[in-house]
Amino acid sequence: MKITKLETFHIRPRWLFLKISTDEGVCGWGEPDLEGKTKVVEEAVHILGKMIIGEDPMNIEHLWQLMYRGAFYRGGAILCSAISGIEQALWDIKGKTYGVPVWQLLGGRCRDRIRMYAHITPNVENPTVEQVREWAKKRLEAGFKSLKTPMFAPVRHIDTMQTVEKYIEKFAAIRETVGKEVDIAIDFHGRISPAMAPILCRELEPYYPMFIEEPVLPENVDAMVKIAKLTSIPIATGERLFTTWGFREVIEKQAAQVLQPDVCHCGGILQTYKIAAMGANYYCSMAPHNPLGPIALAACLQIDTCIPNFTAQEHPTMPDGTDLGNILFKEPFKIVDGYIDIPEKPGLGFEVNEEVLKDFAYDGYYICPVEYHSDDNSLGDW
Template sequence: MSRIDRLETFLQRVGDRPRVIVKITTDDGIEGWSEVYNHGPDLAISPVLSYLTEQIRGMDALRTSFISQFLLQSARFPPGAIGLAAIAAIDNALWDIAGKSAGLPVYQLLGGAVRDRVRVYAGLYSAPDIRELSDMTARLHESSGYTAFKLSPYRSELHARRFGLIARELGDYFGGVREAHPPEWEFAFDAHACLWMPREAVAMGAALAPNEPMFLEEPIRPEHLPAWSRIREELAVPLATGESLYSTHEFLGLLSAQGADIVQPDICVVGGLTQMTKIAHLAEAHYVPVAPHNPMGPLATAANVHFAAAITNFSILEYKPEPVTWCIDPYEPVDGHLELRPDRPGWGIEIDESSLGSDDWVHWERKVPTKPDGSTAWM
């Protein structure tokens, strides 16, 4: 039996974002690794992890389902963003340990692979001019085989102009994007929950519809499910959301309301692989594919690869290429896919702990936009 002995955290960065890296070690020396989603305040994560570790120290590290349920039940009230991010980090590290203990890739512990490789799209997160975009996509296609990309729908300041102009500008822009690229390539648009009125989300979808986007992501906030039902009913393009939802219950509410064509849970947000798998099964029962939210580093990507390999209703994975010194062999796209590593146990990647010896921390915070009248807006 491998019992949980200790948990260590390392303050690092992935690109311009802070990231807490987690290592759990068992009493027989097996190490499991994960990374934490940076909700902020990120420096609050380490003490939360220390608190949770004291509750599970000495437990059998291979009882991933038991420990996940125990940590969820250890809180009097449902854990919020920071609590679930910490639980996810523990859960994901324990799955790495389970795979290494068995000498198998994690996806084999989930029932084996249902696909040979995992398709990815490149998260570009901006709306560059057509020529600049064409240069970017051509480089990504040539180097890694990408044929799918995600862009911002905003070509100008959203809160400073009449929305009809924003929508018209987007429609013209997407038309230019289509003309400049092969017709089989796919483009999604992430609205970052910046809109507030459902009718604006419908208008944005109408602007995109003639050129058939892969999906429109998170146009409005997640709280009011009837609004999502209305948007999906009126929208002529696939509607995707889920990065701001935390639990199986929230996803069940969204799915029951028929509020999304594609769900996008984040494996580092919802409580880890254990809860992520439950969400996928709920979505499958509603005929809804899963396209995980993953603007993360190599450890989160590795966890998503194993999830995607074993889940029948997986669609496509978000991928953000950000090299780091502490991961020697990250999953990297080949022909627009991440290849499985059947000969490597656990997550299938190696962490260079010597590169984690000194903090590589960067402060980052979201900037709340201001409208012309001085009021604030969603970002």
């Protein structure tokens, strides 16, 4: 079997789908996304494609090494996102060729269903307490039993007592609304400084968050270690880290208890599997990051099935709660009682409705949202 062609499709709202074809008629799909940068990643995909056309798609590790090590410069968001999507498609081909889901090729299942969590909030800055309550109720009604909420506005390097109290009030309202049987994670999104993060963590502890994601930016691991030592809340990080090398220091210094590699950025399925194994040596659990499209979800589900140290899977829904997988896949994954059943179909476990893709095509230009402080219009951290 030989790789013959790589095709890319820009899909609203901000996704890039990849189809790899072979000379034996078996095709695989992947999602080489990078939010706001998919045009650049698309070019990288086709440059890498010139390296692997004519190669055997079954040799996934070899082709990964060829793409990653074969051009001198390694790592980074663009290269790793391009490789990630290609690698996912290669696994899809391999699973389809052998007639088994990818998780069977990675050691078999460790569970019978996969716990999912959903974002409770649309992209609204400074929502009211009443809005937050209603959004939480809607996610429960949609069948989720694990949720995640962001910070609702930029926080200054050193901010006021009022800012802290307003956020705590909203998180407390979520906890009161959903009760004690529902997990609620919090995404600080790296927008909180090492000065403010311990204060917010201290005030949030009584409400028992499942984890706090990126309490500070991930570039300085020692800053995250400091926060981890000052709070009882589990710390999560990983969406902006690439390959096993990017996770080594976080794991060794025990900066986080929950690892969040993004299968569309970190290098793909096998890199995510290796990161899980590294983390297991330090008793870290996995909550793979995925605010992207349905192919990314399909790749995550394969990993979630076969790793022992899994906590919960982020579910990609639109701001209004719509799951576009229900439209873009012929047989979408279904949430039942807060879980998705183990995918049993070959490869990544889905079939793209290619006719529908045309309805969601766009030019690929997407600008990530930018937020400013309201009083002086200075840029706030995302």
